[in-house]
Amino acid sequence: MAYATYEYAGERHAGVLDGSNVVPLQGITELGAATTPEVLAAAARDESAAVLVERVRLLPVVPRPAKIFCVGLNYRDHVTETKRDLPTYPVLFPKYADSLLGAHDDIVLxxxxxxxxxxxxxxxxxxxxGRRIAETDAAHHILGYAVANDVTMRDFQYETHQWMQGKAWDASTPLGPYLIPPGDAEPGGIRTLLNGEKVQESDLSMLIFSIPTLIATISTFTALSPGDVILTGTPGGVGYRRDPQRLLRDGDEVVVEVDGIGAIRNRIRGTEEATA
Known part of the structure; x- marks a missing residue:
């Protein structure tokens, strides 16, 4: 199964992918706090309202998570390119619901x-x-997987030792395109393409801190709730660490793919006007 949150004809829906169509789920307008695995499994489909996926706007697959946890330095090749020591505890920082974008939305500089x-x-x-979730129980708490792009403003990130000001910009983080439940497909390789050129590639087995470890670690200090999101870290090959650097510019297209889960594709648009 592949689930989505989307807009069509001015209305928001949660739906399930059926071939080239998305079929709305009755009584559910978005994935998130109310959509436990049991709720999704029991939800009836409104087949009469099925619509071609290409005609809808895919929203962030979870539009309003209460908490977004991001993990830095979780692939060895990324740690190496940043010239840091391997972490012994996950490097964590927050994002917010306002940071999120849909899987095909433009990223505005x-x-x-x-x-x-x-x-x-x-x-x-x-x-x-759950709170204080054991690693052995972590899989029981996963609703599904999606693809993300942790777009980062590097000059702001390195203003201090804390990274939040470079990571939590409004409307900067695509999340989607679909939510894939565990068992329906397992995530495999991950890669990023910039204007068709592969700039990042790794395998999720290369995570320094596994998904169960991340769930156990985070739930030690705060309760996890349905709809919460964990971004698990990025492989080596980020633009800032390349020589020469490959930073995002107006007109670029960025694609992030995770085998078994899907792909997000976003166009970069020129600088937005500053607002008071």
Whole structure:
């Protein structure tokens, strides 16, 4: 199964992919806090309202997560390119619901940053609540997987030792295109393409901290709730660390693919106007 949150004819729906159509689920307008695995499994389809996927706007697959946890430095090749030591505890930072974009939305460059970068990532969506979750129980709490791009304003990121100001910009982080439940497909290789050129590639087995470890670690200090999102980290090959650098520019296209899960594709648009 592949589930989506989407807009069609001015209305928001949660739906399931059926070939080239998306079929709305009755009584559910979006994936998130109310859509546990049991709710999704029991939801009836409104077949009469099926619509071609190409006619809808795919929203962030979870539009309003209560918490978004991001993991830095979780692939060895990315740690190496940043010239840092291997972490012994996951490097964590937050994003917010306002940071999210749909899988095919444009990424608009902010006027304040001259160093906007890509970071392809696997996203894990929580489906069952828990606190102090054991690694052996972590899989029970996963609703599904999606694809993300942790777009980063590097000049702001490195203003301080804390990264939030470079990571949590409004409307900067695509999440989608679909939510794939565990067992329906398992995530495999991950890659990022910039204007058709492969700039990142790895295998999710190369994570320093596994998904169960991340769930156990995060749930030690805060309860996880349905709809919460964990971005699991990016492989090496980010633009800022290349020589010469490959930062995002107006007209670029960035694609992030995760085998078994899907792909997001976003066009980069020129600088947005600063607002008060």
């Amino acid at each position: 902010p006027p304040e940053s001259a160093a906007v970068d890509y970071e392809g990532e696997l996203a894990v969506i929580i489906g069952r609540p």
